[in-house]
Amino acid sequence: MTSEITLFVNPTAGRGRGASAAQPAARALRDAGFSVRTVLGEDSHDALRRARDAVGGGTGALIAVGGDGLVSLALQAVAGTRTPLGVIAVGTGNDFARSLALPVRDPARAARLAARALKEGSAREIDLGRVGERWFGTILASGFDSRVTDRGNRMRWPVGRFRYDLAMLAELAALRPIPYRIALDGGPVREIEATLVAVGNGPVYGGGMRMCAGAAMDDGLFDVTVVAGCDRTTLLRVFPKLYRGTHLSRPEVTVDRARSIALEAAGLTAYADGEPLGPLPLTAESVPGAVRVLGAGGGALGRGPVGARGD
Template sequence: MTSEIILFVNPTAGRGRGARAALPASRVLRNAGYRVRTVLGADADDAAARLRAALAEGPAAVLAVGGDGLAGLALQALAGTGTPLGLIAVGTGNDFARTLGLPVRDPAAAARLAVSLLQGPGPRPLDLGQVGERWFGTVLACGFDSRVNDRGNRMRLPAGRFKYDLAIVAELAAFRPVPFKLTLDDGPVMALDATLIAVGNGTSYGGGLRMCAEARLDDGLFDVAVVGGVSRAELVRVFPRVYRGTHLSHPAVTVHRARTVTVEAPDTTGYADGEPLGVLPLTARCVPGAVLMLAP
């Protein structure tokens, strides 16, 4: 183990905030006595390969400078390695950082917290979700929300979050409950029509949608939130409550806890940490203590 810290940077995160955030974070780390090495790549695959190569030199920690997408990319390299991961959250959603109680869009504060944890209590072992060989830290989402993502990703204009607002409106116009099959651990297959199913390792996704508001990152279990079939009008009425997590008391919402979850549905993509995992069926398992996180 060395005194080197790797800044794993997405220069385009948050419309350029990633590149700008690396400077104050680096300054804090150097002032604390660490050597700083910056790793970035031409694309996701190149960045991940460069990070894995850098890990072979035994850094003290990796700080991912970007949003949930970059944090998810870092998890692919760091899960199970014993190298601590911290987040300099400067993306659009920053759900993983919010769940962990980390500073958001304040790179100097996030770097100072990482230093204090490295020099004090140390990192925390936290759970991750795993689908095949892919790891995720926040929520595996499928149903209405993943179809909004699908539509938004197909739209070239407008740019930014407004594109997804338009995608929500378009999906609401075409909305029908999805016929799901859900299996929890070794239980029976449950057939149900639902608006969406969210498999939460963390509490939120989509920039603060607290769909799995009571999920914990250290209990070895997923919180599986099932929103049953509701009308368009009811979905519009209840949707704002998701930002506060108060939707869990709605009669159409049920929450289960399980270590392994299989979700099936026709023509439905699963998304986790803001990235597509693949077309359902997908099986996710909760892996206790899969990553060491620099979090309070």
């Protein structure tokens, strides 16, 4: 274990919490005996290049300080390597951290957990999803949810999460079943009409919604959650249940487990870890043990308690 580790920081995460979180995190890591180097980027491409340079240069760990967007960048740098990932979750959603029972908005505690795991050599191997060369840790979204994100991203007003609330209302007004073509594990193509299809490496997205509530992050399988084509009234009944994961008992919802999925639908953009992957069609595969995470909870990761919305 090298004593030099890298803080990978998004200073704008969580409305500026990233910048303020870097100092207590670095202090806790230095108090534990580590030499800390901080990496920022001028933009996402520059940040990823710097993170990959740190990993290629032999850093002892890459510690992401920010939200799910920065964690997504960090995954692109460490996936498939032996460099462990630490997460100081100070963003808005923090779904990756929630899925692994890591501290949320407590940078000193998160850093102490990472330092202890490094000293003990106890980084936990978890699976990642992969689409082409892109990796993801939580859920790949397609359908109603991705259309809401598309619309919200196009809106210039209002700012913040309220923009996506308005986008959801607009998409509800335009709700129609989506024709999908799906194949699991290279099997036969199924043609279905659905409101959405979510491919879960982990259980949580959207700031605590347990869309794929049964997904474990260390079983080599996706949980493929399908919400059948339904009307607005039915969808509004299902939606509040997402935060508890009780929607899985609804007759409109089915779950399959698979190592890979080919997904096709016209006019849809897929998102994963809240970031755009690109238009369908696509094929996603589960890659077992693709990343080593510091301080992650024990047991079947993702099946335990998940922090409540707003932590």
